Amino acid sequence: MSRNNIKQVWALLLVLVCVELCGSGRASAAPICVHGQAGCHFLSLADLFDRVIQHSARMHSISSDLHSEFEQYVLPSRNHIGRINRHCHTATILTPNGKENAQRLAREELTEVILKLLVAWKDPLWQFHQNMVHQDDFNNFSSNKALEMSYMVHELRKGVEKVADRMQHLGMISNSLSGLSSPEALDPSSDTSGESQAMSDHDLLYCFRRDSNKVQNYLKILKCRIVPENGC
Numbered sequence: 001m002s003r004n005n006i007k008q009v010w011a012l013l014l015v016l017v018c019v020e021l022c023g024s025g026r027a028s029a030a031p032i033c034v035h036g037q038a039g040c041h042f043l044s045l046a047d048l049f050d051r052v053i054q055h056s057a058r059m060h061s062i063s064s065d066l067h068s069e070f071e072q073y074v075l076p077s078r079n080h081i082g083r084i085n086r087h088c089h090t091a092t093i094l095t096p097n098g099k100e101n102a103q104r105l106a107r108e109e110l111t112e113v114i115l116k117l118l119v120a121w122k123d124p125l126w127q128f129h130q131n132m133v134h135q136d137d138f139n140n141f142s143s144n145k146a147l148e149m150s151y152m153v154h155e156l157r158k159g160v161e162k163v164a165d166r167m168q169h170l171g172m173i174s175n176s177l178s179g180l181s182s183p184e185a186l187d188p189s190s191d192t193s194g195e196s197q198a199m200s201d202h203d204l205l206y207c208f209r210r211d212s213n214k215v216q217n218y219l220k221i222l223k224c225r226i227v228p229e230n231g232c
Contacts, residue, residue, distance in 0.1 A: 049223040052159040056216040059152045067205040088207035118157040125150035
């Protein structure tokens with residue numbers, strides 16, 4: 001894919017993700033604000049949750065599609081059928097296993113887990129897309145999906161941070177997340193950056209599909225604990 005084509009894809013993704021997270025119609029002409037400042041579009045906490053959950057569902061769907069395409073078209077050509085080596089660089093993040101364990105975590109802890117997972121995937125997904133551009137195994141459509149996943153992770157993190165900010169403002173969670181704004185504070189792989197680079201393409205797609213599903217489920221659980229009257 002040429003550099004101009006990549007720029008065009010980025011521009012399209014910016015529009016699509018903004019429509020998804022920021023809404024459409026007249027209301028979206030103003031930026032979304034957290035505390036109802038003048039000149040911006042105020043969303044309820046339930047609405048903010050709905051938007052990030054929808055965004056996470058879309059992200060997980062794309063990751064599942066790309067993982068399936070890889071297994072169907074790429075693995076046979078590389079003679080990797082039957083080989084299982086699932087090493088995830090996010091294994092150092094302590095994530096609750098199952099709904100009941102997730103519900104036992106404090107709201108702040110569950111929010112922190114979600115943000116850690118999202119931050120940990122930013123660089124590996126971008127690098128994965130760069131690798132795909134130079135490989136004949138992938139078509140442009142699959143390469144564009146990888147680029148879209150990379151951008152969606154970035155936007156979803158920003159959306160979750162808005163949710164956390166609103167919860168702090170309403171006194172629903174403590175301000176303990178305030179010190180986690182930097183990537184260094186959130187990224188558990190900062191000391192083991194080589195682990196993500198050592199993952200095979202198949203491992204990366206498998207691991208991201210798994211982690212994107214976790215993020216989606218954790219967001220649903222968190223929403224039901226914070227605003228249980230809305231669709232729980």
